[in-house]
Amino acid sequence: MTGTSLTPEERESGAVFAPKFDAAGLLTAVVVDDASGEVLVVAHMNAEALEATLSTGKVHFWSRSRGALWMKGETSGNVLTVVQTLVDCDQDALVIRAVPSGPTCHTGARSCFYRQIDVRDGKPVLVRL
Template sequence: MADQSLTSQEREQGSRFAPKFDASGLLTAVVVDARSGEVLVVAHMNLEALDATLASGKVHFWSRSRQSLWLKGETSGNFLNVEEVLVDCDQDAVVIRAQPAGPTCHTGAPSCFYRRIESGGSGSVLVKVKT
């Protein structure tokens, strides 16, 4: 868990990496394509997933639904190869710049964000984004 002994100043301006996990032991992980900057997936990491990602260079997540660690691409071969990991100011979220080795979404789409919300007279609808 997070090192509570750090002051806000140390956490926000210092050089010590001390991730701040939420009450469920998770932090938000946003993965973007290192080449295009496109958001590929937003998921969660616990300490084990974060450590595995940093050690292996392949993105790991914590599955909240399965309550287990998962390596993205383990079954599909569509790994997310880490180029850079950035942490936000209070260290409770990371942005991972990665090279995808194929589609990121389990639907086969390049990104999990493949639909746009459009509002109309009868309410909001989802429209596929052209890739």
């Protein structure tokens, strides 16, 4: 998957999957609920996490804080089962449609995106959805 050199046209229109990792060896992965389209989590994958996700059908990430590979739900049991993996035009970001088996966020919320920003008295405040 890595090390493939493509022209911009091949990268954007071709059939070769050649993910473009950033300088830290990561790409962004946005996981959405397959049924509702709700964004569940945004995290990062390195080549190992991407390979594990594609080979097992369970979403894996690279934890920047722990410096380790982890499968979402490996301790909680709340895994994300892959339905479809989409890649953007320049192959540096993924959208993964998945079926969650429980809450996605480590806080116990269904999604990591459980607050919205409201402006009150000219100042942004967070409001739980």
